[in-house]
Amino acid sequence: MQKAYFLRRVGFLYLLFVLFTIEQMCYTNYITKGGGRDMFIEIKANSDVPIYIQLANQLIEGIARGELKPGESLPSVRAFAADLGMNMHTVNKAYHYLEEKEFIQIVAKSGVIIQPNKIPKATADQKQQLADQIRPILAEGIVLKLSEEEMVDMLRELVRDIKEGIQ
Amino acid sequence: MQKAYFLRRVGFLYLLFVLFTIEQMCYTNYITKGGGRDMFIEIKANSDVPIYIQLANQLIEGIARGELKPGESLPSVRAFAADLGMNMHTVNKAYHYLEEKEFIQIVAKSGVIIQPNKIPKATADQKQQLADQIRPILAEGIVLKLSEEEMVDMLRELVRDIKEGIQ
Amino acid sequence: MQKAYFLRRVGFLYLLFVLFTIEQMCYTNYITKGGGRDMFIEIKANSDVPIYIQLANQLIEGIARGELKPGESLPSVRAFAADLGMNMHTVNKAYHYLEEKEFIQIVAKSGVIIQPNKIPKATADQKQQLADQIRPILAEGIVLKLSEEEMVDMLRELVRDIKEGIQ
Amino acid sequence: MQKAYFLRRVGFLYLLFVLFTIEQMCYTNYITKGGGRDMFIEIKANSDVPIYIQLANQLIEGIARGELKPGESLPSVRAFAADLGMNMHTVNKAYHYLEEKEFIQIVAKSGVIIQPNKIPKATADQKQQLADQIRPILAEGIVLKLSEEEMVDMLRELVRDIKEGIQ
DNA sequence: GTGGTCTAGACCACA
DNA sequence: GTGGTCTAGACCACG
Structure with missing residues (x-):
């Protein structure tokens, strides 16, 4: 009996935890x-x-x-x-x-x-900005032993996800 | 003589300019x-x-x-x-x-x-984190009309730059 | 024949482009x-x-x-x-x-x-109002390294444009 | 007596008005x-x-x-x-x-x-923006019968005021 | 009903 | 102590 109660309580706490986590x-x-x-x-x-x-x-x-x-x-x-x-x-x-x-x-x-006007293609400046943002992430990837090809695959997959709206 | 002086002066001004720029x-x-x-x-x-x-x-x-x-x-x-x-x-x-x-x-x-111990290969979690960081940048790239191939090229170039220490 | 068609098509596309731009x-x-x-x-x-x-x-x-x-x-x-x-x-x-x-x-x-009655010449108050409106714009011009003469030229040109109805 | 009181009251109201105006x-x-x-x-x-x-x-x-x-x-x-x-x-x-x-x-x-870097001279775009801002003010000046020379004088005076910090 | 502006007050991370 | 971010609530002018 005691055990059942304990389990129920744990279950409740767990539920609370999950809810809290989700909320956070x-x-x-x-x-x-x-x-x-x-x-x-x-x-x-x-x-x-x-x-x-x-x-x-x-x-x-x-x-x-x-x-x-x-x-x-x-x-x-x-x-x-x-x-x-x-x-x-x-x-x-x-x-x-x-x-x-x-x-x-x-x-x-x-x-x-x-924007109703056509958004123009990225200027050199904009590309540089994007590159500056990506660079440290790639460096970290390299340290984590990801090969160039793995990172390229990751990029391709991300592009596909974005275009198909996959979270 | 006049010319040599002029050149030296230009060189000096250029140096000042460079220093100023770097400092800024x-x-x-x-x-x-x-x-x-x-x-x-x-x-x-x-x-x-x-x-x-x-x-x-x-x-x-x-x-x-x-x-x-x-x-x-x-x-x-x-x-x-x-x-x-x-x-x-x-x-x-x-x-x-x-x-x-x-x-x-x-x-x-x-x-x-x-880290003297071998840095282990990226876990799924770590890869996910990297992906989450790159994703919004890629989305912006897509809006700026960069093709997937252009972004892959950018990635490859960045990896090369990092490995060769090019700023 | 091929060429004439091409030209017509370009003209049409150009028209579309102009219309689009104007509309935007x-x-x-x-x-x-x-x-x-x-x-x-x-x-x-x-x-x-x-x-x-x-x-x-x-x-x-x-x-x-x-x-x-x-x-x-x-x-x-x-x-x-x-x-x-x-x-x-x-x-x-x-x-x-x-x-x-x-x-x-x-x-x-x-x-x-x-106004059918002659519009009277600007009063001191009205001139002051105009001055107050122009002042910050001129200050910005000065910061942007425009010389007084450049700004005078700009003014003269604008007056000419207004009088001739040039947009 | 009545009159003195009245004046005092007016004086007080006037003071209030002045204070209010200044505050506003x-x-x-x-x-x-x-x-x-x-x-x-x-x-x-x-x-x-x-x-x-x-x-x-x-x-x-x-x-x-x-x-x-x-x-x-x-x-x-x-x-x-x-x-x-x-x-x-x-x-x-x-x-x-x-x-x-x-x-x-x-x-x-x-x-x-x-800005510690030299502020660059106004680009054509920036000049156009300034011109767009000044234009309607000049048009109003013209309607108020200000001559081009009067407006140029006004501009010169304003530039002097700005540079000398005269309000 | 819209965005623009302004205020008041709060917590946070960076330096 | 700094700017960055976020919230709550308010009034205004434009359309």
């Missing part, structure tokens, strides 16, 4: 209406990556895989913030971050749309 | 004696990447290209900080960051050495 | 019949300048270059809004903005006319 | 320590120009007249905000606005400095 890992996993289909946004609360950057990255992936099409409008800062359970300013910051990269256009008092 | 871009560009050879550490003050991470990354690259060999000792926190003109705490933080990754060993009151 | 840059590029001649109104949707201010500025330029003459009537709010594809309120606001500056007269239930 | 017009007129000399920052609370833009403009003038020299550090966002009686975020916004223009450098967790 992804405090939001909401849906935003984009065009006809829906789009999942997943934010990790305990990440060292700022929330607004995470949001921006997810939107970038949406653009990358063509789910968010040029000219399409994004939710208003307030509506999006409410959906995602975060503050207006955080969404606003993500939007301005993306506007700086010219991936979206913020039309004051009207709304936010995916 | 990287507040440190020092040399640290590791093992037999020297190694350049370059820190960008005006970067959004924390200094201790920049330092750790440069050391990781040193390990990646075999310049820092297993068992070799690194400068003491104090000496390194003095050389690099940065705070002791910063160097310390970089060391602990690398120790956590098990790329180095910190032996209390003795010193710091490059 | 300025959501309206309409004509309004004012007096005898026509006048172009160009609104940039993605500007930080409010639309009603943009409209008012274009009308001010029309007055400045004498295209809109004292006593001439402007389109009704309703008709103008329809022509420009914008909200009635916006046109209304532009009109009231201009009326406040005494550049036009709004006669209730009758229409809007360009 | 410039709610701050603070000093910030820059190098050896002090610098006046004046913010108009009831202006339609956002506070953070006003602040940025005053700093730009400081740079323009050489009072703020390259490499010099600016107050921390919190200290500056306290001095000016405004919110940290407002100062922060002004700083980021200036950083975007590359007039200052924000070094994370360290401080803010006036």
